[in-house]
Amino acid sequence: EPEVTQTPSHQVTQMGQEVILRCVPISNHLYFYWYRQILGQKVEFLVSFYNNEISEKSEIFDDQFSVERPDGSNFTLKIRSTKLEDSAMYFCASSIRNTEAFFGQGTRLTVV
Amino acid sequence: AQSVTQLGSHVSVSEGALVLLRCNYSSSVPPYLFWYVQYPNQGLQLLLKYTTGATLVKGINGFEAEFKKSETSFHLTKPSAHMSDAAEYFCAVSENNAGKSTFGDGTTLTVKP
Numbered sequence: 001e002p003e004v005t006q007t008p009s010h011q012v013t014q015m016g017q018e019v020i021l022r023c024v025p026i027s028n029h030l031y032f033y034w035y036r037q038i039l040g041q042k043v044e045f046l047v048s049f050y051n052n053e054i055s056e057k058s059e060i061f062d063d064q065f066s067v068e069r070p071d072g073s074n075f076t077l078k079i080r081s082t083k084l085e086d087s088a089m090y091f092c093a094s095s096i097r098n099t100e101a102f103f104g105q106g107t108r109l110t111v112v
Numbered sequence: 113a114q115s116v117t118q119l120g121s122h123v124s125v126s127e128g129a130l131v132l133l134r135c136n137y138s139s140s141v142p143p144y145l146f147w148y149v150q151y152p153n154q155g156l157q158l159l160l161k162y163t164t165g166a167t168l169v170k171g172i173n174g175f176e177a178e179f180k181k182s183e184t185s186f187h188l189t190k191p192s193a194h195m196s197d198a199a200e201y202f203c204a205v206s207e208n209n210a211g212k213s214t215f216g217d218g219t220t221l222t223v224k225p
Contacts, residue, residue: 033212041217042202042215042216042217042218043156043202043204043215044215045212045213045214048212056212091155091156100146100158100161101213102158103148103155103156103157103158104155105154105155106154106155
């Protein structure tokens with residue numbers, strides 16, 4: 001069964017460093033998303049991406065965040081200068097159209 | 113704007129008992145509604161969804177949910193709990209684009225032997 005894959009499963013980085021979280025969406029999907037879940041809290045929408053551009057973003061998705069689909073298969077989330085409060089589980093999701101999104105297993109980001 | 117309220121952050125049932133997880137939503141347009149399950153250290157798995165049509169939707173693992181517009185509810189039920197159902201459950205609402213969903217705070221389901 002096709003699935004969304006995310007790498008790495010766990011990333012530890014020092015405060016102020018840049019990190020790139022990687023996702024391979026399901027191959028025929030057209031819509032891509034990033035969500036995050038701070039430990040013990042709810043899942044929060046970050047950004048949606050369609051037709052090679054951001055279609056919507058939340059207040060959380062400020063200038064330190066960026067997304068890219070560099071090669072037609074990967075979908076990345078970059079955090080330019082990480083802060084302690086960026087520590088969270090980051091979920092990538094994709095959908096073929098405006099129906100349900102399929103989620104990856106997540107990348108746990110720990111900023112120290 | 114859309115929002116979701118899950119009543120009860122923790123629900124505990126005995127194995128074989130009815131599972132009822134409550135979800136109320138707010139949406140300015142006809143909503144899409146979802147229930148996801150999250151096992152420890154794992155991703156989100158879609159249990160079931162409501163978009164249009166039949167208001168009683170059946171999902172995986174014996175779960176079902178009923179969309180009640182008049183009550184703005186989408187409660188999740190399962191007739192008989194199994195130990196493997198112990199997990200975190202999230203209700204989510206979307207107004208158009210299903211990827212941009214608003215999630216509830218989640219309900220932790222514990223199943224006692």
